[in-house]
Amino acid sequence: MNGGLVRLREILDDITPSERKVAEYIISYPHRVLEMSVAQLSGESGGSQAAIIRLCKSMGIKGYSELKLKVAGDLNQNEERYEYREIRSNDSIERIINTVSANNIQSIRDTVTxxxxxxxxxxxxxxxxxxxxxxxxxxxxxxxxxxxxxxxxxxxxxxxxxxxxxxxxxxxxxxxxxxxxxxxxxxxxxxxxxxxxxxxxxxxxxxxxxxxxxxxxxxxxxxxxxxxxxxxxxxxxxxxxxxxxxxxxxxxxxxxxxxxxxxxxxxxxxxxxxxxxxxxxx
Structure with missing residues (x-):
């Protein structure tokens, strides 16, 4: 069971500011979240406990326990996650080849989760x-x-x-x-x-x-x-x-x-x- 971090990244622009505080905290500190209760995550992230519950609903999952399981699954994957890169002005052909190909590969990997x-x-x-x-x-x-x-x-x-x-x-x-x-x-x-x-x-x-x-x-x-x-x-x-x-x-x-x-x-x-x-x- 994984895909928690991918789901959070995908919905960042579509959730409330309070939910976004929680989502950004989880993305930044996923290891810490695994040991936190809802109340602790609320205090550390600055989002309300209600926002955490709403965030789980926005992610299409049953609750906070499932969220932690999916994040843990992401962290247990052996391969390091590639971060998407943007094409820049006057990029070399070699960099464009590598960037476009790597972005496409990572998109498919994220979709699988x-x-x-x-x-x-x-x-x-x-x-x-x-x-x-x-x-x-x-x-x-x-x-x-x-x-x-x-x-x-x-x-x-x-x-x-x-x-x-x-x-x-x-x-x-x-x-x-x-x-x-x-x-x-x-x-x-x-x-x-x-x-x-x-x-x-x-x-x-x-x-x-x-x-x-x-x-x-x-x-x-x-x-x-x-x-x-x-x-x-x-x-x-x-x-x-x-x-x-x-x-x-x-x-x-x-x-x-x-x-x-x-x-x-x-x-x-x-x-x-x-x-x-x-x-x-x-």
Missing amino acids: ILDPDTVERAVDALSKAKRIYFYGLGASNLIAQDAQHKFLRINKTSHSFTDPHLELSSAVMLSRDDVAVGVSYSGETSHVIECLKEARLCGAKTISITKYGNNSVASNADYPLYTSSTENAIRSGAMSSRMTQLNVIDILYLAVASREYDKSVLYLEKSRDIINRMTGR
């Missing part, structure tokens, strides 16, 4: 049973939706994604109980994706979200909210490591669905590969 296996399994169950799967996303997240459609079609799962936001909304109101809608939005506040999941739920479809960790509108409209971790700074407005973590989650879902009917999936993949090879002359 906050992905809930039970929620992933329920999402995979829904996708496996779905008659149709619709992937919704705008901007960079639409590229994730297109990638997902491509993957699932190749194992004979009827899938759709749209570059036109109006088509996304139009399709969402046509879903049924046999369908699944997947909303992709790093911020979790993309209005079109929110509306698509709302409409899909009204139609009885199962809904899955892929967003950053924490409370957000897209996740609140999902039956199975899945969370990713990354840093999105000003110079990285093109959604770099967030895109990598979203693609990683799609790959997890895709391979988990494929493994449910492994022999059939292999057959479908071979058929699609053969026709593509024939058409391209390979």
